[in-house]
Amino acid sequence: MKRIFLILIISLFLVPLFAYELNDLIDVPTAGILQKGESEISAKIYRENGLLLGTRVGLFPRFMFGVSYGAEHIVGNQDPQWHDRVEFNAKYRLIDETVKYPALAVGYDSQGHGSHHEDAKRYDIKSKGFYAVASKNYNFLGNLGFHGGVNYSFEAEDDDDLNVFLGVDKSAGDVVNLLAEYDFAWNDNSNCGGICDLEKIGYLNAAASVHFSENLILKAAFYDMLGNRSDTHGTDRTIILIYKMTF
Numbered sequence: 088m089k090r091i092f093l094i095l096i097i098s099l100f101l102v103p104l105f106a107y108e109l110n111d112l113i114d115v116p117t118a119g120i121l122q123k124g125e126s127e128i129s130a131k132i133y134r135e136n137g138l139l140l141g142t143r144v145g146l147f148p149r150f151m152f153g154v155s156y157g158a159e160h161i162v163g164n165q166d167p168q169w170h171d172r173v174e175f176n177a178k179y180r181l182i183d184e185t186v187k188y189p190a191l192a193v194g195y196d197s198q199g200h201g202s203h204h205e206d207a208k209r210y211d212i213k214s215k216g217f218y219a220v221a222s223k224n225y226n227f228l229g230n231l232g233f234h235g236g237v238n239y240s241f242e243a244e245d246d247d248d249l250n251v252f253l254g255v256d257k258s259a260g261d262v263v264n265l266l267a268e269y270d271f272a273w274n275d276n277s278n279c280g281g282i283c284d285l286e287k288i289g290y291l292n293a294a295a296s297v298h299f300s301e302n303l304i305l306k307a308a309f310y311d312m313l314g315n316r317s318d319t320h321g322t323d324r325t326i327i328l329i330y331k332m333t334f
């Protein structure tokens with residue numbers, strides 16, 4: 088009986104996570120892409136009663152494209168604060184992953200996290216802008232993935248340095264995926280464009296995603312766990328719902 092129970096536990100961690108390829112962790116991109124004919128719709132609920140809607144499509148082999156738009160105070164008795172523009176993202180995978188070498192992708196993403204501040208010309212956490220990222224996955228009690236890259240954000244009124252980011256994901260059975268990422272924020276070393284004070288220690292984010300099916304994913308994310316921003320109390324908590332489909 089004990090042996091059967093042990094086999095069941097081990098099998099739980101060896102089952103693949105619906106063969107779902109991560110396109111990003113939380114805000115950090117990966118080298119994963121939507122395949123041609125795949126698409127997804129996402130809804131992100133964040134602080135200040137914010138709601139961000141987005142969609143991404145695999146248009147061609149190795150290439151995906153998307154748009155997003157949001158606002159704060161969607162729920163409540165205040166007037167919604169609509170963002171000033173629609174944001175765009177695109178990614179092209181240059182090299183597929185092999186047993187020895189990581190996958191490599193380049194892309195552009197103008198969508199940052201949180202509110203958009205028109206005077207400062209930036210989001211609470213800056214968008215990645217142009218980036219290059221490498222990803223490598225291993226079979227270790229399920230999937231274990233490592234990701235790292237460099238980016239240049241065009242939200243550069245206050246700081247225009249290059250930036251570096253790292254991330255990791257780990258499947259836990261065929262339903263749950265654990266995610267963590269660290270944005271060094273070398274391009275955010277001033278005072279948030281006059282919005283807040285910074286500890287200048289970068290952004291550590293973590294999340295757990297639940298895959299209810301191949302199509303429906305719920306992600307609970309925790310931004311700025313180190314308290315880099317003076318207006319972060321505990322963590323910046325966010326819920327993301329993703330629906331994936333083919334056409």
